[in-house]
Amino acid sequence: MSTDEDDDQPVTIECVHHGSCVAAVLCVHLLRKDGESVGFVENSAVPHDLQAWCRACENKYAEEGEMTEAFRAFHQMVVVCTHCYEDARLRHNVPAH
Numbered sequence: 001m002s003t004d005e006d007d008d009q010p011v012t013i014e015c016v017h018h019g020s021c022v023a024a025v026l027c028v029h030l031l032r033k034d035g036e037s038v039g040f041v042e043n044s045a046v047p048h049d050l051q052a053w054c055r056a057c058e059n060k061y062a063e064e065g066e067m068t069e070a071f072r073a074f075h076q077m078v079v080v081c082t083h084c085y086e087d088a089r090l091r092h093n094v095p096a097h
């Protein structure tokens with residue numbers, strides 16, 4: 001049995017801002033940079049498999065109950081690099097006081 005796929009290897013992408021980096025997944029709403037916090041709900045904190053979506057997506061997912069077409073259309077999964085992921089976290093994960 002031979003395969004070129006190695007699950008231990010993190011997926012990397014070529015980020016326009018950060019160069020070749022490990023890939024992470026965000027919802028489209030977390031790309032907002034107009035200063036408004038949409039919340040940051042982390043679904044996977046595995047270093048090589050980071051995934052997060054916003055509060056609206058969290059609500060939408062709760063509404064749908066699973067990964068439906070409607071949810072996917074709302075979420076519009078975006079692959080970014082881990083640095084962009086951290087940027088989004090800093091921008092949107094505003095602690096409630």
Ligand SMILES: [Zn+2]
Pocket residue numbers: 027028029030053054055056057074075
């Ligand atoms: Zn979202």
Ligand SMILES: [Zn+2]
Pocket residue numbers: 015016017018019021080081082083084085
């Ligand atoms: Zn980046």
